[in-house]
Amino acid sequence: MSERAARTLLTLYRYAGAAAYPLMGPYVAWRASKGKEDKGRTRERYGIAGQERPDGPLIWVHAASVGETIAVVPLVQTILGYGVNVILTTGTVTSAKVVTERLGDSVIHQYVPLDIKPAVSRFLNHWVPDLAIIAESEIWPMTILELGARNVPQVLVNGRMSDRSFASWKKRTSLAEALFENLAHVVAQSEIDGERFRTLGARPVTVSGNLKVDTPPPPVDEKALQVLKRQIGNRPTWAAVSTHEGEEKMAAEIHAALRKRHPGLLSIVVPRHPARAEELAEQIGSMGLKLVRRSLGQPIAADTDILLGDTIGEMGLYLRLTEIAFVGRSLSSTGGQNPLEPAMLDTAVLAGRNVQNFREAYKRLLDRGGAKLVRDRNMLAGAVNYLLVNEEARRTMMTAAAATVQDMRGALSATMKVLEPFIQPLVVQARLSRAGKG
Template identity: 55%
Template sequence: MKPDVSTWIAQRGYRFAGMALYPFLRPALLYRVRKGKEDRARLNERLGHAAVARPDGPLVWIHAASVGETLAVAPLIEMVRGYGISILLTTGTVTSARLAAERFGDRVIHQYVPVDTTPSVRNFLDHWRPDLAVNVETEVWPVTIAELNRRRVAHIIVNGRISDRSFDRWMMRRGLARSLFSRFACILTQTDLDAERFSDLGALNVGVSGNIKVDREAPPADPREVGLLQESIGSRPVWAAISTFEGEEQAAAEVHLSLKARFNRPLTIIVPRHPNRAEAIALQLQEQGLKVARRSCGDPLEPDTDILLGDTMGDMGLYLRLTRIAFVGRSLTARGGQNPLEPAMLGAAVLTGRNVDNFREAYRQLRQRGAVRTVDSVEALRQSVELLMRDAKARETMVSAGFEAVREMRGALARTMKGLERYLAPLILEARFCAKSKSVKQPSHHSSDVLKRVPEAQASKIAR
């Protein structure tokens, strides 16, 4: 189906703008380096230039925008690797690149995703020649979609979701949406509502697989570090505000100041969504007379410490193992919500604000079980934290309900792999063929040694 005139103009305009701006990409990226948002040593990857050779055999390109998507897709990556298929993982942030290195090592090739301009994307695809492209959740890049389509590479979305705001924006450009989403070979969504929305936007092959974030293991933590912190905390009442955005740290501080009048030496753990804000947050808290221990600075957790500021990456499992009460941010003073499944997995009663559109289905299922309490103000948050600190039975009922809800939600990974089956099947066969070819060729590497061990006359026959 040919796009309408306005859609054609929009797509052409986007491409030409990218071509015109391409010469200025490096200065723009260098500016981002100064803000800590790019890796100077790997800027060429953002322009599509690789410093790593493509491996032989089939290769699946998986794109996970940031940390959350990288963690979510990790089990799927391991399953696909188990078939002997090479994985190229791209991400867009410095923190997700660091996480990929820690999580996968050299088992997976990591590259920064190329900027969505024709030269960058073509450089990238010319080098890597992926046999299948998989996007985690929903990042829609028009040039990348068009180039994969032109090369007849199947392009799939897994764990797909569309927020209310994104859906409304796409519906205002329905022709453009249809021209883009119709090019995906398959879209596997988290919920029925997401599937309906993708279909409304023009996707042709849509299925519901569930949220693969539920199927991954709970975030890990070093038992020794957990033990040391628990020993420092002792019997102090503890609660946590995690994945917080601007304004929510102040809300946590107000709750803490109120709790100090009611409990003996309460401890509040604050884990900002963006650790680079930690210095400003610490200063803000200290100005209110609160004693702050920053994890990144190795500050000791002392008996009179008010706030443990969790400003390190990859330690969510550590912080959540220290508490049985967790407020999940981006829901009170910011919009969209953050993932409530990790605290539920690790035995915390979950509190949240009302703005959880991005995780609506996860919260719905937790709420059905009674595993989450919704608050609409700082005072409501204080009341909920105080109730759960005082009432162990109410707290443990929520914790048990969270475990049960997570158990019922599992199975998305198996359904996702089932949805990918028809696209992976030929690659699995190719991987097996390549493995057999290598094993057959292996003796030839030692043919000269074999010739040395046989009589000269026989060796000449073999050589002939």
């Protein structure tokens, strides 16, 4: 594709988005009916602000979903420490709850506008950000172009480029260059990610490491943790977390196969999407296993087989109930989920082989012996059985996982070093603004 063709295509994308704008109402309403949108705040998806803009400079930080939001929380807290206002946008209901839990009213939270010109323009007209910081792999053409047209610096932080995305962009390098030339800087997670962004025309590119490593361990309600620990007692446990379709049933089958070898075994299953809990409870119950749901407050009894972790924001609770965790989306699906939270909580990490989205983190864990990849259900069952039987091997993996995370820290300071030239003028402006009011 030529440069001229790429720019023509982006122009068509702009007009197509404007034409589709009237049709977005039914789409957003459908998502709201499925619990994927906040029914009381759908107007924000059209760029209609839910709050007034504060005086002074304003930095817009965008994080798509829960993982990205958790990753940028320390970054946002650091920026707030400079005395500059932050508006943080997310795209999911669950990530909005994370913002409330971890940042409270220290930031302005809004749902990100749909990537169509009327919504993006309305959002930017109201908030008028002085700097845009985008997390991980959120490449929205209209938003990038509109920010570029307004000369708002855009920095991609914790940048990640999956195998699939890179292959897709390589077929359209001129289109990629037309978009990425609007980015003032890309801060990539790994050397591989950095090289991919450079190949697609991004300049300059810095490699920082993964911001998720510099986050604190997932929080926990200590009272709730002690209640569950008393209910579990000395029973052996393992967990399957961030699971996707097919992996929950697999975990239940592994439980059924291992409970004779390990009397009292409790399996903790935490689906990536808790909305599937009803379906999963029926499916696992039909296998003759006794299941309790965390969301219903059901206690763990002596004969409970499965604890279904169908709540939001309690990963820190579930991981503290076990020393063995299978991280999902790695056997029945592709790409994997983040293994760093289990690792930083001294957990032996197991996963399938499809972990491309977190390649660097898994490579580090595998090299140090903190994680093990399995081929299929039977191999996973064997690994869980081995770790339940061999305390020394389990402890060795747990220690290695925690040490790996500790060695990977430093991404936050590296990212802030890149952001300093963009933020410092805003810090001066904010101080002058406050002095003028005084």
